[in-house]
Amino acid sequence: MRxxxxxxxxxxxQVVVTGSRERVVVDLVGDASLGTDRIGALVSGLHxxxxxxxxxxxxxxxxxxxxxxxxxxxxxxxxxxxxNDLPETERYRVRVLxxxxxxxxxxxxxxxxxxxxxxxxxxxx
Amino acid sequence: MRRFVNEFYELVTLDGEGVSRLAxxxxxxxxxxxxxxxxxxxxxxxxxSRASGSVEGHIVTENRADARDLDRLRAKVSEITAAGSSExxxxxxxxxxxxxxxxxGGPGGLGLPRIYAEASMDLTVATVCSGDEQEQDQSVVxxxxxxxxxRELSRGPGPGPGADS
Numbered sequence: 001m002r003x004x005x006x007x008x009x010x011x012x013x014q015v016v017v018t019g020s021r022e023r024v025v026v027d028l029v030g031d032a033s034l035g036t037d038r039i040g041a042l043v044s045g046l047h048x049x050x051x052x053x054x055x056x057x058x059x060x061x062x063x064x065x066x067x068x069x070x071x072x073x074x075x076x077x078x079x080x081x082x083x084n085d086l087p088e089t090e091r092y093r094v095r096v097l098x099x100x101x102x103x104x105x106x107x108x109x110x111x112x113x114x115x116x117x118x119x120x121x122x123x124x125x
Numbered sequence: 126m127r128r129f130v131n132e133f134y135e136l137v138t139l140d141g142e143g144v145s146r147l148a149x150x151x152x153x154x155x156x157x158x159x160x161x162x163x164x165x166x167x168x169x170x171x172x173x174s175r176a177s178g179s180v181e182g183h184i185v186t187e188n189r190a191d192a193r194d195l196d197r198l199r200a201k202v203s204e205i206t207a208a209g210s211s212e213x214x215x216x217x218x219x220x221x222x223x224x225x226x227x228x229x230g231g232p233g234g235l236g237l238p239r240i241y242a243e244a245s246m247d248l249t250v251a252t253v254c255s256g257d258e259q260e261q262d263q264s265v266v267x268x269x270x271x272x273x274x275x276r277e278l279s280r281g282p283g284p285g286p287g288a289d290s
Contacts, residue, residue: 033152033156067149067152069152069153069156069236070153070156070233070234070235070236070239071156071232071233071235071236073235073239074226074227074232074233074234074235077223077226077227077235078227078230080227081224081227103141103142103144103145103146104145104146104148104149104243107146107149107243107244108239108243111216111219111220111223111242111243114216114220115220115223115224
C-alpha cells in the first residue's frame with residue numbers, strides 16, 4: 001500500500017499522508033468528527049506501514065484541525081496502545097503539531113500524552 | 126452546532142478557553158443523545174449565568190432511550206460522580222477510561238469521560254414522564270453537564286474567543 005492512499009478528502013475534512021524513509025507526515029484539516037468512521041482505518045493502516053518500513057517518526061499536523069470528537073480521539077488512544085505493545089526496538093515516535101488557537105487541542109493532547117508518555121510528543125506551532 | 130454554542134457563550138463571556146470547553150461538552154452530549162435516540166427527537170439546551178467573576182454553564186440534552194441504554198448511562202454517570210471532582214481525580218479517571226476503551230475496542234466509550242475530564246464538567250442524569258402512552262418501552266432521558274467552579278478568564282493577548290470553530 002502506498003502511504004498516500006491512506007488519505008482522503010470529504011466535505012469539511014481532509015487527510016493527506018506523505019512519507020519518506022525518515023518520517024511520515026499526516027495533515028489533518030477541518031473537522032475530524034465528520035470522518036470518524038475512517039480514522040480508525042487510517043491509523044491502523046498507517047501503523048502497519050510505519051512498522052513495516054521501520055520509519056522512526058510520524059508527524060501528525062493538527063494545526064488546521066478545528067475539532068475531533070471522542071470517537072476520533074479513541075482511534076488515537078488505540079493507536080498509542082498498539083505502539084506501546086510493540087517490542088521496544090520496533091517502537092516509533094509520534095509528534096503532534098498543535099495550534100494554541102484551537103483550545104480543545106491543548107486539553108485533548110495533554111490527556112493523550114499522559115496516556116502515552118513514551119510515545120507522544122506535542123509541539124505548539 | 127458546536128459553532129452555535131461557541132457563538133452563544135461568546136455573547137456572555139470573553140473566556141475563549143472556557144467557551145471551548147462548553148462547546149466540546151455540547152458536541153459530545155448531542156452525539157450521545159442522537160446515537161441513543163434513534164429516529165426520535167433530541168433536544169439540546171444551553172444556558173449560562175454569571176456572578177462576581179464566576180460563570181456557570183449548563184448543557185442539557187433530552188431524548189428517548191430504551192431501558193438497557195438508560196441503565197448503562199446511569200451506571201456510567203454514577204461511576205464518574207464517584208470518581209470525585211478534583212482535577213487530579215478527573216485526570217486519573219480519564220486515563221483509566223482510555224485504557225478500558227482501547228481494550229474494549231469498537232466505537233464509543235469516551236464521550237462522557239471526556240466531558241468530565243477535558244471540559245471539567247459534572248454530569249447528572251434524570252428521567253421525566255413523557256406523557257406518551259405509546260412509548261412506554263422508552264424513557265425520556267435528561268442529561269446535564271454543568272461547569273464546576275469555573276472562574277472566568279479575561280481575554281488575553283493570545284487567540285480570542287472563537288478560535289475554535
